[in-house]
Amino acid sequence: MVDIASRVWNHKWKIDPIVRSLIDTDFYKLLMCQSVFRNSPDTHVTFSLINRTTSIRMAELIDEGELREQLDHIRSLSLSRGESTWMRGNTFYGKRQMFRPDFMDWFENLRLPPYHLERRHGQYELTFEGKWPEVMLWEIPALSVLMELRSRKVLEGMGRFELQVLYARAMTKLWEKVERLRDLPGLKIADFGTRRRHSYLWQDWCVQAMIEGLGDNFTGTSNCLIAMRREVEAIGTNAHELPMVYAALADTDDELRNAPYKVLADWHEEHEGNLRIILPDTFGTTAFLEGAPDWLAGWTGIRIDSGDPAVGAEKAIEWWKARGEDPRDKLVIFSDGLDVEKIKALQAQFAGRVKVSFGWGTLLTNDFRGLVPGDALSPFSLVCKAVAAEGRPTVKLSDNPNKAMGPGLEVERYKRVFGLGQQMPMQVEV
Amino acid sequence: MVDIASRVWNHKWKIDPIVRSLIDTDFYKLLMCQSVFRNSPDTHVTFSLINRTTSIRMAELIDEGELREQLDHIRSLSLSRGESTWMRGNTFYGKRQMFRPDFMDWFENLRLPPYHLERRHGQYELTFEGKWPEVMLWEIPALSVLMELRSRKVLEGMGRFELQVLYARAMTKLWEKVERLRDLPGLKIADFGTRRRHSYLWQDWCVQAMIEGLGDNFTGTSNCLIAMRREVEAIGTNAHELPMVYAALADTDDELRNAPYKVLADWHEEHEGNLRIILPDTFGTTAFLEGAPDWLAGWTGIRIDSGDPAVGAEKAIEWWKARGEDPRDKLVIFSDGLDVEKIKALQAQFAGRVKVSFGWGTLLTNDFRGLVPGDALSPFSLVCKAVAAEGRPTVKLSDNPNKAMGPGLEVERYKRVFGLGQQMPMQVEV
Numbered sequence: 009m010v011d012i013a014s015r016v017w018n019h020k021w022k023i024d025p026i027v028r029s030l031i032d033t034d035f036y037k038l039l040m041c042q043s044v045f046r047n048s049p050d051t052h053v054t055f056s057l058i059n060r061t062t063s064i065r066m067a068e069l070i071d072e073g074e075l076r077e078q079l080d081h082i083r084s085l086s087l088s089r090g091e092s093t094w095m096r097g098n099t100f101y102g103k104r105q106m107f108r109p110d111f112m113d114w115f116e117n118l119r120l121p122p123y124h125l126e127r128r129h130g131q132y133e134l135t136f137e138g139k140w141p142e143v144m145l146w147e148i149p150a151l152s153v154l155m156e157l158r159s160r161k162v163l164e165g166m167g168r169f170e171l172q173v174l175y176a177r178a179m180t181k182l183w184e185k186v187e188r189l190r191d192l193p194g195l196k197i198a199d200f201g202t203r204r205r206h207s208y209l210w211q212d213w214c215v216q217a218m219i220e221g222l223g224d225n226f227t228g229t230s231n232c233l234i235a236m237r238r239e240v241e242a243i244g245t246n247a248h249e250l251p252m253v254y255a256a257l258a259d260t261d262d263e264l265r266n267a268p269y270k271v272l273a274d275w276h277e278e279h280e281g282n283l284r285i286i287l288p289d290t291f292g293t294t295a296f297l298e299g300a301p302d303w304l305a306g307w308t309g310i311r312i313d314s315g316d317p318a319v320g321a322e323k324a325i326e327w328w329k330a331r332g333e334d335p336r337d338k339l340v341i342f343s344d345g346l347d348v349e350k351i352k353a354l355q356a357q358f359a360g361r362v363k364v365s366f367g368w369g370t371l372l373t374n375d376f377r378g379l380v381p382g383d384a385l386s387p388f389s390l391v392c393k394a395v396a397a398e399g400r401p402t403v404k405l406s407d408n409p410n411k412a413m414g415p416g417l418e419v420e421r422y423k424r425v426f427g428l429g430q431q432m433p434m435q436v437e438v
Numbered sequence: 439m440v441d442i443a444s445r446v447w448n449h450k451w452k453i454d455p456i457v458r459s460l461i462d463t464d465f466y467k468l469l470m471c472q473s474v475f476r477n478s479p480d481t482h483v484t485f486s487l488i489n490r491t492t493s494i495r496m497a498e499l500i501d502e503g504e505l506r507e508q509l510d511h512i513r514s515l516s517l518s519r520g521e522s523t524w525m526r527g528n529t530f531y532g533k534r535q536m537f538r539p540d541f542m543d544w545f546e547n548l549r550l551p552p553y554h555l556e557r558r559h560g561q562y563e564l565t566f567e568g569k570w571p572e573v574m575l576w577e578i579p580a581l582s583v584l585m586e587l588r589s590r591k592v593l594e595g596m597g598r599f600e601l602q603v604l605y606a607r608a609m610t611k612l613w614e615k616v617e618r619l620r621d622l623p624g625l626k627i628a629d630f631g632t633r634r635r636h637s638y639l640w641q642d643w644c645v646q647a648m649i650e651g652l653g654d655n656f657t658g659t660s661n662c663l664i665a666m667r668r669e670v671e672a673i674g675t676n677a678h679e680l681p682m683v684y685a686a687l688a689d690t691d692d693e694l695r696n697a698p699y700k701v702l703a704d705w706h707e708e709h710e711g712n713l714r715i716i717l718p719d720t721f722g723t724t725a726f727l728e729g730a731p732d733w734l735a736g737w738t739g740i741r742i743d744s745g746d747p748a749v750g751a752e753k754a755i756e757w758w759k760a761r762g763e764d765p766r767d768k769l770v771i772f773s774d775g776l777d778v779e780k781i782k783a784l785q786a787q788f789a790g791r792v793k794v795s796f797g798w799g800t801l802l803t804n805d806f807r808g809l810v811p812g813d814a815l816s817p818f819s820l821v822c823k824a825v826a827a828e829g830r831p832t833v834k835l836s837d838n839p840n841k842a843m844g845p846g847l848e849v850e851r852y853k854r855v856f857g858l859g860q861q862m863p864m865q866v867e868v
Binding site: 019 | 454604
């Protein structure tokens with residue numbers, strides 16, 4: 009018999025909100041936010057959405073009204089009591105009170121700042137301007153919304169059984185991946201797939217599948233809301249936006265060259281242990297490691313997020329050796345474009361030589377490739393980046409020139425300052 | 439675990455359609471439609487929505503866009519194969535092939551004609567113009583849509599538990615009525631509540647409650663879709679619109695005086711047995727019965743739909759006696775403003791003297807009185823009537839002057855022609 013009250017309740021919603029919580033975001037965003045709130049609370053930044061897969065014409069696919077409704081809904085969110093309690097009381101990386109009371113007081117009263125939305129050349133120009141600690145929190149929900157609105161658009165035309173079979177296939181596909189990963193002894197893997205997930209519910213399902221399928225080999229999720237609800241570890245450290253903004257604020261070439269180390273010096277003051285993870289590729293890994301101060305070699309590990317991951321890891325191993333560190337004590341986190349084959353190969357190459365860990369993103373939470381006609385649900389490369397700080401453009405070089413961004417002249421200056429030589433272009437898939 | 443496919447499916451709907459089938463309508467509409475299709479297929483009529491409870495300002499309560507979406511959705515409906523099979527193959531009142539093949543061919547290809555919607559003085563002016571057999575089918579879905587949009591508006595502000603408790607109370611309330619009706623031996627009662635129901639799902643629940651609670655004493659429902667799905671009898675005969683339109687088309691006072699009998703003469707040709715039910719009150723019961731031809735006294739029964747029902751029934755009994763008929767062979771159907779107390783009183787007064795039957799409407803399918811603050815869900819008096827035929831206004835007098843409608847001068851002419859004396863005004867509740 010139909011439960012009329014539930015039916016009425018479910019159909020009352022004007023929209024089906026995609027992002028329903030301010031902590032439906034990546035853990036490193038909150039960590040960085042606290043850091044920025046402490047070190048650069050008044051820095052004025054601009055974040056901007058960039059669709060690197062231009063063949064997908066977002067503004068033709070997604071209704072502007074629906075997009076605005078979803079973004080407006082996010083602006084109505086504030087931290088709930090339970091979320092605040094979790095952030096204040098939970099143990100993160102073995103530490104209590106990771107989030108300081110002054111930061112929590114501020115975060116509890118936060119609403120996300122306004123957004124600016126225009127359509128141009130079949131794409132959405134979605135930008136966020138304002139104080140860095142506020143604006144930066146738009147990145148993940150903005151990406152989640154656009155990714156899921158795109159999924160919904162494709163699902164819109166499908167029948168009830170088609171949907172049932174689609175999800176049955178996607179579940180089968182993921183479960184087969186999980187079963188293959190089970191064979192890897194000592195695997196350590198986490199979910200990093202919030203930003204490009206198929207949908208919230210799907211990411212949540214994937215995390216539960218990993219919990220059941222991998223047991224202790226699954227180390228947690230970058231998504232705070234899911235970490236809280238599924239009672240697993242929240243995972244993440246820091247990202248490119250810190251060196252990008254610090255670099256943009258540099259007044260001289262010397263300051264620019266020093267900016268990435270300045271970021272980590274600030275981080276060093278705030279965090280210890282497993283949170284001391286170097287992200288070296290913002291302006292090229294090689295030069296970064298060569299110029300790094302010795303105290304950085306004492307850090308716990310490194311995250312390889314662009315370029316050939318095996319090359320990057322070998323480079324880190326050599327660097328640690330050169331600095332008198334034993335690589336077997338060091339953690340290497342792979343987080344770029346992973347799928348089962350690549351995970352298996354990297355695990356085979358590096359297990360025993362370093363501590364290996366994986367942050368599995370898009371192909372965990374959005375592998376619908378081959379499941380619908382025209383591959384209309386396959387993932388694509390959407391990012392939301394800091395593009396300016398105090399009116400100056402930011403630059404990212406990375407270890408893959410196809411991931412570089414920034415105005416041409418500035419990119420050239422950065423290449424000169426950071427002594428970037430020839431790079432190997434690699435296809436950016438997801 | 440969330441069934442993601444079902445969640446996606448449920449949330450894909452742009453609207454939650456209120457009317458989802460062309461047979462989500464009263465059975466008598468289809469019977470009359472077949473009659474009109476045969477006798478007056480090209481007569482041009484206008485139906486209009488009239489809210490007799492002017493204190494409820496529909497246009498302020500209900501969003502025009504939502505109303506249009508619902509009405510547009512109804513225009514997209516056509517008879518489904520299963521619905522057609524049911525109409526062609528089912529037994530109605532013991533008779534197979536009640537609906538003739540030529541009518542079914544026409545009905546299978548029907549889409550409802552355009553509507554005209556304006557706002558005036560806080561109310562909606564909703565009118566339908568065109569060929570009678572098409573336009574007349576708007577009446578019930580138009581009323582259902584407006585009633586349910588009003589319910590939804592009130593429910594919109596309610597929380598999940600409030601809703602659960604609201605429906606729990608409404609269910610309790612109805613079940614207590616059913617239990618009281620169980621005590622009445624020989625009761626015959628049907629659901630006549632489509633037009634003013636709280637919602638489709640609620641009417642469907644009420645019918646199921648009656649099936650379980652009253653067994654064979656529940657004789658069926660006027661709603662064809664529910665009759666089909668719950669496998670109970672579809673109930674209904676004819677309504678005021680037939681004499682109203684026939685009367686409007688009359689060229690002389692003599693033709694006017696004869697119009698109500700002309701309606702029933704046409705009906706006599708088409709139907710027999712339990713479908714031969716007189717609805718005498720369109721222009722006053724007393725004069726109608728006095729002037730009725732003898733063959734009408736041979737009909738199966740009478741339906742009392744306005745005025746004091748006991749007075750109307752006594753009048754019918756006297757009339758049958760005067761025409762040499764035995765009232766104990768005759769059926770009296772009460773269908774106006776019924777609730778348990780009135781049903782019990784009428785059953786007590788007439789059982790044994792005539793065959794008694796009840797068509798229970800609004801207070802079966804929409805008794806939410808006293809369940810929300812300000813009684814915002816209590817039923818109200820909304821009708822959709824034929825207001826003109828071939829450009830001439832229609833008139834209804836009924837046995838309650840508060841239910842009279844039509845232009846003043848015409849009402850006076852009809853009163854004169856039909857010899858209507860003083861009437862007792864009664865409150866129109868539902």
